């Protein structure tokens with residue numbers, strides 16, 4: 001599965017930048033295989049589990065956040081009793097490492113499938129209208145989801161609603177270091193009309209999906225104004241070297 005992504009990307013021009021380290025997701029000593037070094041955040045595949053830099057940085061942030069609950073390695077999270085987790089991906093490397101657990105919920109999104117229904121056994125959820133009850137989770141994880149959500153503010157409100165007070169949403173979106181958060185579409189009546197050049201991202205389920213929003217660092221201000229403690233944690237050189245978290249930043253946010 002991950003190998004397909006790897007094969008599709010094999011220009012192999014970055015191979016010389018591949019390096020050794022310990023994978024923050026699967027925990028093994030590994031090689032981070034760089035096939036293309038322009039966007040290391042989405043590259044540097046662990047040869048064991050297929051994780052990319054972004055996955056590993058999120059994993060490190062989760063471990064740091066839950067260290068006090070006995071989480072030392074990423075996989076430990078699956079063993080913590082009483083911790084309820086929701087991940088907005090059912091097919092990623094996190095789902096593979098954590099596996100099927102009663103206290104971990106995974107979902108995917110299909111436009112023509114209502115929240116709470118299942119398709120091929122996988123739960124469908126639209127983050128703008130989640131099917132879960134209030135205060136259902138201690139941790140919500142999403143990776144590069146919110147730039148694809150038409151009403152991302154509504155989506156964040158929904159995540160807030162389903163988190164317990166003090167619960168965490170640990171997530172990534174591509175953050176532009178200079179630009180302000182700005183829509184790439186505008187609602188006119190029922191329609192969303194593009195107001196910026198179309199930007200598509202690869203998606204394992206849908207092929208490609210459209211980007212509705214460019215996020216800037218001012219997302220932090222928005223989060224703080226809407227009931228979150230929020231930090232944009234940028235990877236350090238030491239982490240990059242040790243855990244293969246190249247060029248990453250992750251939002252660690254806590255429902256106040």
Ligand SMILES: [Zn+2]
Nearest residue numbers: 023026046049
């Ligand atoms: Zn790995």
